[in-house]
Amino acid sequence: MRRSDLERSVDSASTGAAVTLEMVAAEAGVSPSTVSRILNGTAKVRESKVRAVEAAISKLRFTPNPVARSLARGRSMSVGIVTQSFGSPFYGEALTAIEQRLMRANYAALFVSGHYREADERRCVDHLLARRVEGIILLNSCLPSLEIVNLARGAPLILTGRSVTAERIHCIDVDSTAGASLATQYLIDQGHRRIAYLAGPADHADAVQRLNGYKTALATARIPFTKKLVAEGDYTAHGGLRGMNELLDAQAEFTAVFAANDETAYGAMLALHRRGIRVPQQVSVIGYDDLPASTFMIPPLTSVHRATAELGEHAAEAIIAMIEDRPVVRRETTPTLAVRDSTRSLHR
Amino acid sequence: MRRSDLERSVDSASTGAAVTLEMVAAEAGVSPSTVSRILNGTAKVRESKVRAVEAAISKLRFTPNPVARSLARGRSMSVGIVTQSFGSPFYGEALTAIEQRLMRANYAALFVSGHYREADERRCVDHLLARRVEGIILLNSCLPSLEIVNLARGAPLILTGRSVTAERIHCIDVDSTAGASLATQYLIDQGHRRIAYLAGPADHADAVQRLNGYKTALATARIPFTKKLVAEGDYTAHGGLRGMNELLDAQAEFTAVFAANDETAYGAMLALHRRGIRVPQQVSVIGYDDLPASTFMIPPLTSVHRATAELGEHAAEAIIAMIEDRPVVRRETTPTLAVRDSTRSLHR
DNA sequence: GCAATTCTTGAAAGCGCTTGCAGACCGTAA
C-alpha cells in the first residue's frame, strides 16, 4: 500500500476526492462491476440495486476517476486544440465554442498556442500527442502539409484555414477567397476603382487566398491589378501601419483600402489619421474578420464577418465525429459584410 | 484481451502510439521496473542497461502513457484555469504565460471559461474537479467567497483580482486601487480637475477597487467627488458608449474621463466622436489594462498597464508551488502608465 | 578467500475502472 489508510480517510473526509467505485460498491452491497454497469448503462441491473447504488453514490459523493476510466477504456477522452494566440479575439470566439461543444460531449479540451511559429506549433502537437489526445484541431496551422499528413496517422485532424487532402484529415475551409472578393466587390460597387490592398504574410495560406479574392474581384470588374497598390503587412496593426505608410510614401493614389484583416486595418487607419487623411471622407477602409473591437473603432470599421463561433462548433463536432467513427457532416458558412462607417460611396 | 493483437500491431505500426513500457523492457532485455526507474531517475541502473533501454526507447519511439502514469502515481499532473473569456486580449496574454509555465513543469493546462457568470463558473470548476486537477487558477472569479473557501478543500487555489484568506488559497492581488489612483493622479497632474469616471459593474471586486482608487486620488488632491461625474458601465465598449452618452446627456462638465477599462474607453471615445467632441483637444481619455489594440486606437489610448504576462507566469508558478508543497514566493507587480495621445495637459 | 555490506534488479502488487466469462437465478414449457 502506497498511502496509508489513515491518510486516505483523512483526505476523503476533507476533500471528498478519494471515493472509489469500490467503496460505492461496498456501501451498496454489490460488486464493483455492477456499479460500473449502472454508471455506464452497459447492462441491465435490477431496479433495487440501481437504487441502492445511486443512494451510495450520492451519499459518498462519488465521481468516477477519469484517469482510471481512461486507462481501462484505452481512451483519453480528450482532444487537443492548437490555436495561434489566446489573445486574439478572432480565435477567442472559436475557442469558446469548441470548449462548450467538447465539454458537452464529455471530452476534455487541451488548448495550446503556436504563436504562428512552426517550431512552437510542432512542439505543441508533440505535446498533445504525448498526452494521448484522441483528435486534434489545428486552427490555421502553419505546419508544412507533408507534416500534417503524417500527423494524421497519430490522430484524426481537423484543419481550418487551409486544405490538405488525406486520410483522417478533415478541412473546414473558411474560403477567404470569397470573403476577399466580397469586400473588394463592395468597394467597387460603391464606385471605387483605385483600391489599395494591405496584404497578409505571403507564406500564410489564407493570406494568399485573400489576395486572390482581391484580384478576382478586380478582374471581374475589369480593373487592372497593380502591384503599386499592394503593400505586405503581417496581420498585425503594426504591419498595417507600416504598409499604409509605404503606400503613402510611394505616392500611391487610391480612394479605398482593403486590409487583409481587421488588425491591419486598425494600423492603416492610424497611419491615415496621423497624416491627416480622413476616413471615410478621403479614403474608405475595409477590414476582414470583424473583430469585436471593430464596432468601436473610430470610425467603426466595415469588415468581412465570418461566423467564428459556428466555425468552432463545427470543428468540435467534426473532430468528435471522426473520433467516434461517424461521417463528418460538411457545413459551409459564407462570409458576410458588416457595413459600418469606414467606407463611403463615391456615387452621387 | 479487449483489443486483438492484430489491431494492436496495426496501429502501433501506423500510429506508433501503442508502444508500452513493457515492450521497451522486452526489447532491451530488462524488466519493466528497470525501464521505469531509468525513465524517472528513481534509482541507479547499470550503465549498459541504461544504454540498451535508451536504444529501445528511441527504436520503438516510446512515449510513456501519461494516463497510466497518472493512475499509478495518483497524480493527474494537470491544473485547471478558469478564465472569464478566451477572446479577451487581456486574459490572452496571461493564459499564454500560464500555459508556457505549466507545460515547462510538465503539467497539463485545462482551460475553461466562465463568461463572468456565476453558474457557468461553478459548472467549470466542478468539471475541473471531476477531472481531478491538482490545482485551480481562478482569474477574476465571480464566485462567492464562501464557495471559494470550500473549493480550496478540493484543490489548492490561486485567485487573481480578489482576496480571500484561507488555507490552500493564494491570492495574487492586482491592486487595481493603485492603478486607478495612478491614472487619476496623472490627469490631475496634467491640470484636470473635473474628471469623469466610467465605472465597471459594481458587483465586480476589482471594479470597486478602481472606483476607490479614483476617489482616493481625488481626495488627495482635495477635489470633491461628485456622483454626477460617474456613470456605470459593464467593462464592455458598449457599456462605455452608453455611459458616456449618459454623462453627456446629463450635461456633466468634465475635461477628462477615466474609464474603468480600455474597452469602456473605446466606447466612450466613439460616443465623443459621434458628438463631434475631440479627443484629446476637448476631452482627455484614459483607460485601464492597456490592451494591445489601444496602441492603435484613434487617437492611441493612454492606459494603465499591468504586466499580465508576468501575472500569468506568477500564477502558474504559485499553483505549482502549492501543489508541490513548497512555499509560494510572493511577487508584487505595480501598474505603470502607458502615456499616449488620448490625454493632454491643461497647463500652459 | 570469505563474510559483511552495498548496489542492482526483477517479481508482483496495486492505482480505479471496465469487461469477458461463466455461474446463479428466474420463469416457463414439458
Add this chain to the structure above:
DNA sequence: TTACGGTCTGCAAGCGCTTTCAAGAATTGC
C-alpha cells in the same frame, strides 16, 4: 418436477505504469 433459455451479477483479468520488497550480484575489508 425437470430441463431449458434468458437475465442478472460477480469474479478476475487487464489497461500501462510505479514502487515495495527481497533476492542476487558486486564490492569491500580483513
